[in-house]
Amino acid sequence: MKNKSDKIIFIILMLISSICYFFSTGFNNISFLLWIAPIPIFIYSFFNSYKRTFILAFSSFILGGLSYYKYFNDFPSIIFSILEYSLFFSVIIILCKFLFQKIRKWYVIFFPPSCYSLYEYCSSLVSKNGTINSLSYTQIDFQLLIQLASITGIYGITFILYFLPYAVSIFIYYLILKNKKNCILVFIFPILIMICTILFGYSRIKILDSHSHENIIIGMASADHLNSFSIINNEESSKKVIEHYISLIPMLSKNGAKIILFPEKITTINYKILSNISKLLSDAAIKYNVTIILGIRRIDSNNIFYNSAWIFSENGNLISTYDKHFLLPYYEVNTIYNIPEITPGKTFVTFNFKDSIFGIAICKDMDFQKITHAYSKLNAKVMFVPALDFIKDGWFHGRIAIFRGIEGGFSVVRAPSQGILMASDEAGRIIKKVATSSSENTYFIAKVPVGTSNTIFSQYKYLFHFFTGSIIFLYLILFLYTHFKVSPLKN
Template sequence: MASAPRPLPWILFGAFGTAALLGLGFWLDPVWWLMWLAPIPMLTAVPRLGFWAALLTAEAAWLGGTARIWAYLADSLETPPAFVIASAAVLTGLYTAATLLYRLLIRRGRHWTAFFAFPAGVVAVEYAGSLINADAGGEWWSLAYTQAGQTAILQLASVTGVWGITYLLTALPTAAATILAPGSEPRRGLGIAGVAAACLAAALVWGVARPADQGPTIRAGALALPAHADSLRIDTEEGEELFADYTRHIENIGARNDLDVLVLSEKIFHVTAEETGPYLDRWSDLAVRARIDLVLGLALDVGGDTYNAAVWIPSNGHQPATYFKQHLVPGLEDWMTASDTGPASIPGVGGGWSMTVCKDLDHAATMAEYGDEDFGLVLAPALDFGVDGWWHSRVAVTRGVEQGFSLVRAGQMGLMTVSDASGTVLAEDERFVVAEVPTGPVGTIYDRFGNWFLMPVIAALLGAVVLALVPRRDAERRVAPSTRTETDAP
């Protein structure tokens, strides 16, 4: 009789191995290539463990690997602790369920189904999270953004949104674990490896060949000067000093550079309804003197409410245009009012331009309106929280790939980022950048068909659940002798 394997080494390998890789790979400044390995220890371990040991391994791996993100939400964003705890519990539970489904399928001898099921389960968890947290987070939470610096992979977002990138990112390590799983056969392993390699090759070919001609270019910049706080009152000494600093910098930029548009950061000043007209006139005079169109982030009082606004101030002295932020940060922006007016069109070279504000770029459905209206350039005041500068800018860059627009984004405590419709970062710095940026829109499959990729993913997941509940007659004979423990269950 074959001796039962010791579970502790597999528990430690699966839990700590994946938690360590995930903790470094799924982070605000990720080690991107680790994500292509992260699930392997966990997926290798769980088919070799009893149910309760596998449950513990999966929960420890997912919770440990995402712990830094939860800490960031609680600390930097001041998210209520109850919300963080509940969200961590729900997402960890769902990720664990996807892992246990993989385990059960392997133990049923359904290796092909397991190979497709685990990536589908991870995508389904991300989608469920975007629905549960639709107002506050949108599509902010996704493994896909860890690959935002890899332009060839990022092009997949123009077809499938972030869902296809997450699927590919988890499918390759799933293939490796499935080939190594108990009961795996050489011919089946070769087939799984071939499908995984073909998917990666197809994504890379599309990433290299994707047409993204955006036509004419302009010189665009982003600027954020140091400030002790956001939403400074303009009638205070500190507010006047900061306005004077911006005036000097913008006049100097106008004298040195042939700059067409300059984006400033989010809610720099708080302006009352009575102050709005005269104050915007001061900025309009500055735009005319510098010969630069400006986009200014303000907290504006309008009709008894305070809105988080992006204000377009043209250099020809014409009337400003205003966009109000639609998705506010829970807790930190509870004193403001969300808008539902949609994007604001502004005139520009090469087609329509528009504005948005920071967190609105976390929401794929909101930004789909920009793709529908064929905006080729989006100008975005933003704030950020220091540690999340890379991550939040890359979430925004990914929206540009999905909807086919260039982006100029100014993150006050993050990064100044200029990118094109392929997600190529044309310029980036902590305080000031200038770049030649194309302004024409690029049509994308994702803009036209939306979340179409979720349909086959959810169908595959539901099919896998059904097959997992139906044991194969030869599964126990092929898998059980080398893997079962005395307390084991399928």
């Protein structure tokens, strides 16, 4: 850098951007800061070299990515994910700088958000963690904005998150250059798009509220103090855990709960004791006239382990078993600490309750949009999700499931141990949430509306990706046209 003032400006901008990223992403959730975070980088890119711009972008993303620090011990590979995301985001910044230098038109404002949202989608297809790193989840409290997920999935929210900051950056750039015409154009289009987005969100919520929804009373409970028994593979241990959870049912059923949901992997059940344990649950379902859903670690006669959910109807029948599809690295697949590997499930499971169809998924399954599309096609109105969190990530992980509900048009009922018992409707509004306790039983009762299971995104899952891909393609054509344009021959 040429002089001391350049270095000071660089450091100030890096601190502003990285601090905004740090406190708005990962385990921090001051969501409005994410709208500010990229602006210093974009503005800096207009007036400085590619090298300096890349260093500023990369260092800001890296420092901001430290917001995931609580996962570093449990999932060391997340450090490499942060490096990967920082690299790709920095490359996109460089591409934006290059395109703006070549075209220098106000309508390049659509390029960065298209790149970012398309990158998030492509990354989710190959990542073992699905959509977990999407920036859209930070906006959980912005109810009018997140309704966009019902049309575009979470990627439309990411689009807006980069569209507005880049438009503001170019507006400031034209303001510095005193280019009033482009200032007006850059100002008008983002405002119109934001107004349309907000109006859509408002109208969707109003329309959903105007419909008459059937409500079901859901009961959940968690006994985190029994988690140490969950991996013990013997009948005595399994019976102790199951009997304890059955003892929690009367408290829930007397308050009107018709469906009882317990957490993921509350005990280990092998094929030898399966009939004895299932009879306990069957008898409880009949006695209290409730449907019981619970998560277990299941071992079949071939010594194959599954992470399963059992569903017992109110007449005591084990009506279905669901096996978790997407497994947790280090703890269920590619395991460490001598933990047995889990075999993933292959089928989606629904069950009927009164006149509605309900679906089942387990914890990490909800990080993947495959769940959205599968259960929307099956016309599921409510998703029941046994889960197991790490205490520190109860809200971070729980909010992801809420977005699947917006995308698919269903309510979500999520019961983790070491997390937050939570229910949300298809608009992503939290009906109730209760943090579990490590020392005592935690109870949860709520009326949950049945969803519509009908969204544009669930029916046309590639629509928005086609839109962003087309924008990028059109910019490529525009660049080639501008770059290779030949002046007319003179007579």
